Amino acid sequence: MVKANKSKNNVKNLKTVSINNLSHFYGKNENKKQVLNDVNLNIDKGELVLLKGPSGCGKTTLLTLIGALRTCQSGELVVLNNQLNGASRKTRQILRRSIGMIFQGHNLLRCLTAEQNVQMGADLIKGLTYLQRREIARNWLSAVGLEEHHKKLPNDLSGGQKQRVAIARALSANPKLLLADEPTSALDSVTGREIVTLLRKLAKEQNCSVLMVTHDPRISDMADRILNMEDGKIYSAHSELI
């Protein structure tokens, strides 16, 4: 029996995300609308998963639930070994420190330089001095090819450069899971591909799983796995319901 439990835990540890029969609703009473319908999904460590689907199919809701930004209503949602159904606000807040997020609009802090924006991520790592955190920020900016732009404010950077800063910021806190929402939508095809290549390389180096919501067909070949979402359900790339 003990052996069986141990084996179960080991299997769990291999998964970054484990979702069973997850459902989610918006609104109340007659306005209640189901956006996720018994979703099942597992993401392994270091895996890059693309999630595709039409607008309003529930992709972003799933992303926010996995990112511990919303309260889980029904089903089982385990992220980095934390059961999020019934998790406290504090648990979700602490868990978010292990999850990197890249937004469609990059959401950089306008008053901070590129380096300071990245350092805001590194500042979440405990036990480091200011100089060490700044060093981490500089290294990540260097890794995304922006070492010469570290003193620039977001307004002085191009769309691609801003997205690189956002990636550096997300990775600077040593996340175990990276959630990206259409990170290439505002970029041209060459820059978009560059960004995803970079993201994949850096994530693999850190053994970090990536779940990326995208409509961009130009980056499909770079994913380990592609999932489609429709009407709150997830299908494999071959339209097989998961």
Place this chain on the structure above:
Amino acid sequence: MIFSFLKFRKIPLAWLLLTRQPLRLAVAIAGISFAGILMFMQLGFRDGLFDTSVTIHKLLDADLVLISPRSKSSISMSGFPKRRLIQTLAVEDVEKTTPVNLNYLLWRNPENLKTRSILALGFNPSDSLLLDEGFSKKAYKLRNPSRVLFDKLSRPEFGPIEEWFLSDKKVETEVAGKRVIVEGLVELGPSFGADGNLITSRETFLRLFPANPPGSIEIGLVKLKKGSDPELISRILNNSLPNDVRILTKNQFIEFEKNYWKNSTAIGFIFSLGALMGFVVGCVVVYQILYSDVTDHLPEYATLLAMGYRLKSLFFVVAREGFLLALFGYLPAYFSGQILYSVIRNSTKLPIIMDADKTILIFVLVLVMCMGSAAVAMRKLVDADPAEIF
């Protein structure tokens, strides 16, 4: 030490958020400074009133002061029998006494002949009246009848007395319709109750104000022997003397005057209300600035929450913004206050000074104003929903 400083050092987010829009920051600082200046002025006038009302009280050479229980303040003093003052000499600790008459008389400006009310004090020139060491020499001149000492800090409406006196011109005028000669100058200072002061002998005072009974005085000064306890002697005298006299220590006499202006007139209330208005104006300005700042940066705050920052950390950012605004708003208010106090002092001769109490009180008020407004603006932070930024 240095290591822990480096460990806790963070990016100065509050400072960077505030300085991103310099024009808005300048407007905020101007608003807070204006509120600060308003409070400095109102509290300055209020304290000036209280201080000037006791200028003469502070200068009196006495440990105990006898007044009539019917006296309300220096502008409405009642008389009491002079013999009560003599009776105090029965107590061993009493060294000497000085009977003083006090009333408002009409002074004629010798230049334009217009009359104006002046506060007159009458005392025996051989007694001690003021703490000023050089005063006894001047007081000696009052032995001759119809001689007065004029307060050179009196308002200019009383005439160019100081100028004439210093140019060796004989300064002669009328007080209460009787001729007097200015024999010297003293420095007392005007108050809200009196625009000018003069000192004369009791003999001259009674000639100028014949309605005053000779056996009646308005103030009795008691000087105690060294080492005596004024509080104790005051209690002893209050118990032993009849009820037609009240014995106060010098500090109680000062408080008695201040309390009149604080509690029995609307002046103290009006200036305190003015200061409150400044405080409220400042609160509204800071709240508007911080609220719009939080609203403008809501997506950025939501991003920080999504990254794992605690809501409490963001509250601290807004609180720090409030603190910085308080600091930057207070400094110009303080220096402007210094300049305005100096202008008012020179033009009105009121002793409005920037003392430590006022400096600290207004800094605390500005701080409360900014931190309180920041606390209200923080409520908007709760609206920062990290789920909405995807």
